[in-house]
Amino acid sequence: MHPGAPRQRAVLAVLLLSADRVVPMEHIADVVWDGHAPTTARTQIAICVAALRKAFKNAGWNQEVITTSAPGYRLRAADHRIDLLEFETMVARSRDLVRRRDAAAATDTLHRALALFRGPLLADVPGRHVATHRARVEELRLSALEQLLSLRLDLGQHQELIGELTTLVSDSPAREKVRALLMLALYRAGRRAEALDTFRRGRRQSIEEHGLEPGPELQRLHNAILRDDPTLTSASGPAVVRTPAQLPPRITALVGRQWELAALDRFVAAPGSSLAVASISGGPGVGKTELAVQWSRQVADRFPDGQLFADLHGHHPAGPADPRDVLAGFLRALGVPAGQVPEDTTERTALYRSMAHGRRMLVLLDDAESFAQVQPLLPGDERCCVVVTSRRRICEVPTGLSLHLDPLARHDSSLLLADLTRARPTSEAVLDRVAELCEDLPLALRGVGALLASKPHWTARELVAKLADDRTRLDHVSFGPTGVRAALAASYDRLGDRAKEMFRRLSLLSVPDFPAWIASSTLDADPVEAEQLVEELVEAHLLHVAGGRYRLPELVRLFGRERAACEDSGDARRAACRRAFTRWLEEARDARHRCGATGVDDAGWFATERASLAAVIAQSAQMGLREVARELASTTSAAAGACAVSVAS
Incomplete structure (x- = not known):
């Protein structure tokens, strides 16, 4: 057509x-x-x-x-049949064949992949976006060609390759991988002096045009030729830089997040003059790692020089990963022998950035704790892309794109559950109810899916009944050692002692939300300290801000009550609730007085607090604090009448 x-x-x-x-x-x-x-x-x-x-x-x-x-x-x-997809599939297959040491089959696969090219991508379609993709695909083509030439060199075709490589070096003098292949082909053909001259000409051109020495791999090959390293004559010799492929596997399909995926696509496609860094933040279990991994795997072909991955353990019980150790792993993955990895962190960072220079790589840094941890791991070349996930927004990271993830939309939650439970058809209403009880949190939804898979005798309706029980809900959504409870514990354990105490106190309140002034009363703290502690909880995603008020998600509240039951006495828990309820009562009295005198303004106070006041009255009565419950109910009722009269007059 x-x-x-x-x-x-x-x-x-x-x-x-x-x-x-x-x-x-x-x-x-x-x-x-x-x-x-x-x-x-x-x-x-x-x-x-x-x-x-x-x-x-x-x-x-x-x-x-x-x-x-x-x-x-x-x-x-x-x-x-889409040529580009076929090309990408064959290139990926060739990499797998290389890993299985089938060089002949990998060579044939790359030959067929490159034969699909009949000219520039979408040559008759104008526009900046298509031009960016055209440049990306051309880079993929050249990278595949380099891999093919490297394989042919390993197969002993050095004599036949010299002419082709000489032309490629002339056309693309800045591509050090091609120059390295030509040097190796010349050396294996017995033309050692020409191999060294190829290096000198490239070095001179790099210094004159860019003010840069050749990269470390090219210099290592040059030194190996100077000393006639015996490994140069074998196919297993130090021919070219390794191409790491460290991204974790895609375990499950990604549901939802279409807007975020599109934003990441636009970000990486946009040309820039600085390092591209995307940040993905959000609370525990919201799906940051899943989004980052799934997107990274989708665009891995855009980064033909490799993909590096590191779990920075920002919330691991053993503490965050040391960037010095992460750098050592990156350097080994890029081909630096273990014995040549520098000891000093600064030197490791410098060598890592030298190795990344001139390459288009993707670096995924998962669960970062701080900028100090991330900063040494940033490559210096603007052709690279870095994706950082973290529970906290790391403001110092120079991000070009900052995404904050909330729980899934209800429709997407139900779709995810339907996919996880496809072996047992379930009504849409039941799926929606399970999603509601999981608060649309991907980690909780996957925990429930795994639980159902392990309990074939349970029906989905039975699961709803179990999830509706506050005493056991966390157990059912925390299936396995890395479930919701473990994720929340990781955030809780990193809080200061006073913030932990305030979190436990706030979790005791059965209110839909609360104002800032209530936090100080639960801990009996002054307003300045209370504000600092509240902000610490917000940064840890254990407390949400909504319309100038604060809210504890229900799963977080249940976890907080578990911790309070373990760490606080019954008297301490009761006293904290009494202080909070008394503070609401005092504020209600003042508002009632003002309402009778000034009218509409303080009527708004009761409207804002109505749901919380109703919850406080019910909870205080349930706890046996009947005087507080009665007086608060009386004050609220009287205030409603007074405000109505005042407004009418």
């Missing part, structure tokens, strides 16, 4: 470049009109999509190729 008019080609291009993924309408418009979309963009895109669907149908495709999927469209790659 022929895609038709230029605008149709542009729409098809952006869908092809994100095949099998939902592309938001705003992103399509931004690409098609190069950031200057008209007000009629949505209508024009819909017309283009309709024309493309007709063209696919006329070409013999009866199944729908482009589907409407909120908030945009998705091109289904199944049963279709």
Whole structure:
């Protein structure tokens, strides 16, 4: 089929470049009109999509190729041949063959992959976005070509490769990997002097044009040639830099987070003059690592020089990882022999940045604790991309994109549960109720899914009944040693003693939310200290801010009550509640007095506190604090009448 008019080609291009993924309408418009979309963009895109669907149908495709999927469209790659996807698949297969030491099969696979190229990507589609992808794919092509040449060199084809490598070095003199291959081919062909001259010419050009010495791998190869290192003549010799592929495996499908995925895609595609750093923050169990890993695996092909991963253990019981140790692992992954890794952290950082220079790598730093931990692990080359996940916003990290994750939307939570429990069909109402009791927290939802898988005799309705019991809910959502309870404990354990105490006290209150002034009364602390402790809890994501008030998520509240039962006496817990209830009573008395005198303004106070006051009255009565309950109920009722009269007058 022929895609038709230029605008149709542009729409098809952006869908092809994100095949099998939902592309938001705003992103399509931004690409098609190069950031200057008209007000009629949505209508024009819909017309283009309709024309493309007709063209696919006329070409013999009866199944729908482009589907409407909120908030945009998705091109289904199944049963279709997309050259770029085939190329990426074959390149990935070749890497697997290399790991299995099948150089001949890997060489053949790369030959077939490179044969798919018949010219620049989407050459007839203009625009900045497509140009960025075109440059990315060209980099992928060159990287695959370098890998192919390296494999052929390992297969002993050094004589045949000299001419081809000489041309490539002339066309791309800054690509040190190609120069290293030419030097090695010349050396193995018995042309040692020419190999050394190839290094000298490259060094001179690098210094004159960029003011830089050649990279450490090229210098090591040069030194090895000077001393006639015997390993240079074997296929296992120090030919080229290693390409690490350290990303964790994709265990489960990612549900939701389409906006965040699109934001990350736009961020990494945008050209920049500084290191690209994306930060993903959010509370325990909200899915930061899952989002980062899933997205990183989706875009790994954009970083042909490798992907590095480190779990920084920011909330591990044994303490955070030492960046010095992480650097040692990175350097070994990049090909530095263990005996040549410097001892000093500063020297390790310098060598790491030298190794990363000139390469396009992805670095994923998971569960970071602080900027001091992250800073030595940032590569210096702007072609690299770094993704940092952390429970706290690390403001010092120079991020180009900062994402904060909240729990999933209810619809996405239900979809995730449906996927986790697909072996036992469950009604939508039951799924929604389970999602509600899990507070749409991905870690809790996955814990429930794992629990059901281990309990085939349980029905989903039985699970709902068990989750609805506050005494056992944390047990059921914390299936396994890395569940919700462990995640919350990791945040709790890093608090100061006074913040821990305030958290336990606040968790005792059965109110939907509360004002800042109540926090000081639970701990019997002065307002300044109370404010500092509250902020510590907010930063740890154990306390949420909502409309100028504070709220404890229910799972967090249940965890806090567990800790209070273990660490505080019954008298201490009762006294904390009494102080808080008494403070509400005092504030209600004052508001009632002001309401009778001034009217509308203080009527608003009772409206704001209504839900919390009702909860306090019920809880104080339940705890046997009947005097407080009666007086608070009386004051609230009388105030409502007084305010009504005052407003009417």
